[in-house]
Amino acid sequence: MEANNVELQNMAQESEKTPSGMRIIWREITRDKVALISLIFITLIMIFVYGIALFLDKSEIVRVDLFSIHKPPSSEFWLGTDKGGRDVFGQLIIGTRNSLTIGILVTLMTGVIGLVFGIVSGYFGGTIDNIMMRILDFFMILPFLMIVIVFVAIVPKYSILSFSLIMTAFLWMGKARLIRSKTLQERELDYVQASRTLGSSNMKIIFSQVLPNLSSIIIVNLTLSLANNIGLESGLSFLGFGFPESTPSLGTLVSYATNPQTLQYRWWIWLPASLLILVLMLSINNVGQALKRATDARQRRG
Amino acid sequence: MWKFTVRRILIMIPQLFVLSIFIFVLAHFMPGDALSGLVDPNVDAATLLAKKKALGLDNPWYIQYIDWMKAALQGDLGKSFHYKMPVADLISQRIVNSFWLSLATLILTYIIAIPLGITSGRFNDTWTDRAITGYTYIGFATPLFIFSLVMLWAFGFYLDWFPTSGSVKPGLVPGTFDYVMSKIYHLLLPALSMALISTVGTVQYLRNDIIDTKQKDFILTARAKGAPESRVYNHHILRNSLLPIAAFFGYEITGLIGGTVFVENIFGYPGMGQLFLGSISLRDYSVVNSLVLLFGVATILGALLSDIILSIVDPRIRIK
Numbered sequence: 001m002e003a004n005n006v007e008l009q010n011m012a013q014e015s016e017k018t019p020s021g022m023r024i025i026w027r028e029i030t031r032d033k034v035a036l037i038s039l040i041f042i043t044l045i046m047i048f049v050y051g052i053a054l055f056l057d058k059s060e061i062v063r064v065d066l067f068s069i070h071k072p073p074s075s076e077f078w079l080g081t082d083k084g085g086r087d088v089f090g091q092l093i094i095g096t097r098n099s100l101t102i103g104i105l106v107t108l109m110t111g112v113i114g115l116v117f118g119i120v121s122g123y124f125g126g127t128i129d130n131i132m133m134r135i136l137d138f139f140m141i142l143p144f145l146m147i148v149i150v151f152v153a154i155v156p157k158y159s160i161l162s163f164s165l166i167m168t169a170f171l172w173m174g175k176a177r178l179i180r181s182k183t184l185q186e187r188e189l190d191y192v193q194a195s196r197t198l199g200s201s202n203m204k205i206i207f208s209q210v211l212p213n214l215s216s217i218i219i220v221n222l223t224l225s226l227a228n229n230i231g232l233e234s235g236l237s238f239l240g241f242g243f244p245e246s247t248p249s250l251g252t253l254v255s256y257a258t259n260p261q262t263l264q265y266r267w268w269i270w271l272p273a274s275l276l277i278l279v280l281m282l283s284i285n286n287v288g289q290a291l292k293r294a295t296d297a298r299q300r301r302g
Numbered sequence: 303m304w305k306f307t308v309r310r311i312l313i314m315i316p317q318l319f320v321l322s323i324f325i326f327v328l329a330h331f332m333p334g335d336a337l338s339g340l341v342d343p344n345v346d347a348a349t350l351l352a353k354k355k356a357l358g359l360d361n362p363w364y365i366q367y368i369d370w371m372k373a374a375l376q377g378d379l380g381k382s383f384h385y386k387m388p389v390a391d392l393i394s395q396r397i398v399n400s401f402w403l404s405l406a407t408l409i410l411t412y413i414i415a416i417p418l419g420i421t422s423g424r425f426n427d428t429w430t431d432r433a434i435t436g437y438t439y440i441g442f443a444t445p446l447f448i449f450s451l452v453m454l455w456a457f458g459f460y461l462d463w464f465p466t467s468g469s470v471k472p473g474l475v476p477g478t479f480d481y482v483m484s485k486i487y488h489l490l491l492p493a494l495s496m497a498l499i500s501t502v503g504t505v506q507y508l509r510n511d512i513i514d515t516k517q518k519d520f521i522l523t524a525r526a527k528g529a530p531e532s533r534v535y536n537h538h539i540l541r542n543s544l545l546p547i548a549a550f551f552g553y554e555i556t557g558l559i560g561g562t563v564f565v566e567n568i569f570g571y572p573g574m575g576q577l578f579l580g581s582i583s584l585r586d587y588s589v590v591n592s593l594v595l596l597f598g599v600a601t602i603l604g605a606l607l608s609d610i611i612l613s614i615v616d617p618r619i620r621i622k
Contacts, residue, residue, distance in 0.1 A: 138320055141605075143597040145560040146578065150594060153582050154331055231445040238447050239567065239579060257451050258568065260466065264459050274448045281443045 028294035035290035038283035045280070046100065053097045056090055073268050080268040082256060088269055091248035096276060098243065099250045102164055103230035109168040110175055110229075111222050117172065118179025119214075123187055123206060129180075140173050145236075152241040163242065167232065175221060182217055186210045216295035223288035227281045234277050250277050306613045314606050321598045322374075325591060326367050332587045374595070380588035384581070389592045393574065399469050400573035403496075403566070404558045406489050410497035411504065411554070416547070418501065419508025423543075424535060426513055434505065441502035447564045450495040454568055457491055464491040467570030492569040496561045500554065504547060511543040545615040552608025556601045 029035045065085035073080045079088035121132040151166045186192060187210070195205050236242035237251025253273035257263045262270065373379070379389040422434040441449075458466040464487070465471070471484040515521065516539065524534050566575035574593060581589040 138317065138324075141317060141321055141598060141601055142324075143556070143559055143594070143601055145563055146594050146597055149579075149582055150328065150332075150590060153585075154328075227443060231443075235445055235447050235564065239564070240583070254448065254451065257455075260459065263451070263455055270451070274451065278444060278448060281445070282440065285439075285443045 025291060025294045029287065029290045032286075032290045032293070035286045038286035042280070042283050042287065045096065049093055049096045049100065053094055056093060058094060070266060072266075079272055080266070082253075082269050083262075088253070088272070091253060092250075092272055092276065095248040095250045095253060095273065096280075098160070098247060099230055099233055099237075099277075100280075102160060102167075102233045103226055105160070105164040106167045106171065106229045106233070107222055107226045109164060110172040110225065111218065113168065113172040114175025115179055115214075115218065117176040119183050119206060119210065121176070122180040122183025123202070123210065125184075125187075133180075136173050136176055139170065142170060144170050148236065149239065149241045152236070167229070167236075171229070171232075175225070178217065178221060179214060182214055183210060186213055220288060220292045220295060223284060223291055227284035227288065230284070231277065231281050307610055310606060310609050310613075314602055317602055318599065321602065322371060322595065323367070325595050325598065326370060328594075329587065329591045330363075332590075374592075379592040382581075382586055382589050384584045384586045384589075389589050392577065392589060393592065393596070396572060396574045396577050399571065400562055400566075400575065402485070403489060403493055403562060403571065403573055404555070406486075406493035407496045407500070407558060407561075408551075408554060410493055411500050412547075414497060415501035415504035416508065416544070419505040420512065420535070420540070422505060422509040423512025423516070426516075431509075435509070438502040438505050438509075441499055442506075444499065446496065446499050446561055447568060449499055450492070450565050450568045453491060453495045458569075464488075469572055488571070492565045492571050495569075496558070496565050500557055500561070504550070507550075508543055508547065511546070512539055515539050515542050546612070549608050549612035549615055551611065552604040552606070555604035555607075559597050559600060 029039060063086070065081075067085065069081060069083060069085045071077055071081045071085075077087050077089065079092060082088055082091070117132060117136070121129045121136075147170055148166055151169075152163070155162055155166065192205060192209055195209060233242055234249070234251035234254065237249040238255045240255065242251050243249040250273045254270050254277070256266075257270035257274075377390050379393070381387065382389050382392050385392055418434050418437075422431045425431055454466060457463050469485060469488050470481060471488075474481040474484055521534060521538060524538055529538075562573060563575035563578060565571065566573045567579055570576075574596075577589065578593045581587075581593070
């Protein structure tokens with residue numbers, strides 16, 4: 001009898017074991033064919049771009065060579081040359097790497113700032129929340145594109161880091177709002193109240209109870225905003241307020257299309273970059289949507 | 303409702319105040335001071351100093367701020383360095399163009415988005431719905447400038463259906479029918495490009511809202527009482543779903559501001575966005591300042607409009 005009881009208990013426990021978070025996510029992605037293809041595509045591109053960029057001689061690619069201006073694709077220049085005689089294919093690779101790096105950097109930084117801001121504001125509430133919300137409201141008023149362009153024009157010393165910082169400074173608000181509203185919900189839940197009654201320190205509650213419940217939202221939001229940030233950076237570079245022309249970026253390649261001659265007759269300069277931006281954003285979006293479905297059990301396909 | 307509106311407007315005033323201070327401080331970090339727009343740089347130092355004093359530029363910063371605010375509120379936004387004319391005049395020339403572009407975009411957005419959203423929500427899970435959802439999906443991920451470029455290339459250059467730059471055909475007399483037609487003709491492609499991208503938010507929202515509302519009990523009641531399907535949709539469901547769209551209208555304005563910068567650049571459309579980009583490149587900072595201030599104010603007003611409309615439409619917000 002004893003053995004049977006124990007066996008029954010074990011069986012009951014096993015059938016109740018829900019799959020862990022990673023397994024759910026992985027299952028969701030594999031069930032959604034589009035998301036799976038997107039994920040593979042992104043990984044391949046990243047390996048390709050970051051890997052090959054190590055071997056490419058950057059200074060060679062950005063060197064202006066007046067004898068090779070505007071050459072169509074050939075065996076020497078796989079995607080032809082641009083108006084400075086520079087190899088477009090090489091610029092595409094380095095540009096993709098740069099755009100991806102900035103996208104990831106900005107996403108991470110806005111994520112951290114938004115997370116801290118949102119949790120502090122949502123958890124502690126009261127006056128702290130009020131003040132922080134006023135600050136947030138102020139930042140939301142600023143017209144993002146304009147302010148970033150102005151800052152880019154003002155800041156004298158330019159680098160990937162300073163550009164990312166400028167973008168981050170005006171982009172963290174959406175995340176903070178999202179995290180704050182979720183934290184407000186979590187705070188009212190019974191088990192959090194119980195922990196507070198028992199005297200757990202605030203930090204402990206935040207890290208061990210509130211944060212894990214936010215993790216699904218954070219992951220989804222990070223992925224979707226990665227796609228958005230890549231688009232933003234390309235847009236800024238397109239207008240001429242992202243990378244300088246000596247640093248290749250997908251946006252600068254597309255910006256050559258504002259010249260009507262280039263737009264009509266020299267597709268190899270701007271079309272591949274545009275397509276790459278589009279496909280990258282779509283792929284990251286696909287993966288993000290799959291992640292989103294994974295977090296909401298009702299919408300899962302798996 | 304009035305109490306809410308008044309409260310909301312009162313919140314707006316400090317927002318405007320802080321915005322103006324921020325822009326004022328920003329202006330001081332821009333290289334070159336206000337004087338470079340007004341004097342010949344070859345003038346000697348003594349005259350420069352005298353001019354500075356005359357213009358009040360060596361006063362402490364808070365007095366300078368008050369002067370600037372007083373002037374701005376009366377419509378004097380300084381002089382443009384590059385164009386050698388008052389900024390206010392420069393802006394008023396362009397603002398009409400931008401206004402019409404924004405209006406056309408908004409109209410097109412709603413004309414396209416509302417039927418699509420309704421169809422998508424009503425005929426859920428059919429091929430039409432899947433097609434529309436696919437469109438919103440791709441549209442959501444496509445950056446505006448790439449889409450506009452492709453539109454320009456396809457419809458402007460390749461098919462030659464639309465003009466590729468400018469706001470009106472040169473040589474036409476303002477006020478004539480030809481002039482108006484030409485203006486509309488030049489507007490269409492940029493407005494269409496912006497509209498097709500900004501519809502996706504509205505379509506997605508409408509679709510989800512209609513799907514949610516469809517399942518509510520009161521719809522079941524209406525059907526049980528024998529209401530025809532058209533009445534169920536046009537009267538019951540739409541009234542619930544359309545009203546928030548009216549409320550988002552104010553936020554659409556904010557989106558438009560960012561969009562016009564790209565679109566005016568790509569289509570060579572002479573509006574405020576193009577003025578902004580040009581002035582930054584030319585380091586014409588008095589223009590830049592005024593434009594940023596203007597856009598910031600427009601954003602604040604847009605948010606105010608949205609909140610007021612939402613409060614009229616959704617009584618729950620008023621009571622809170």
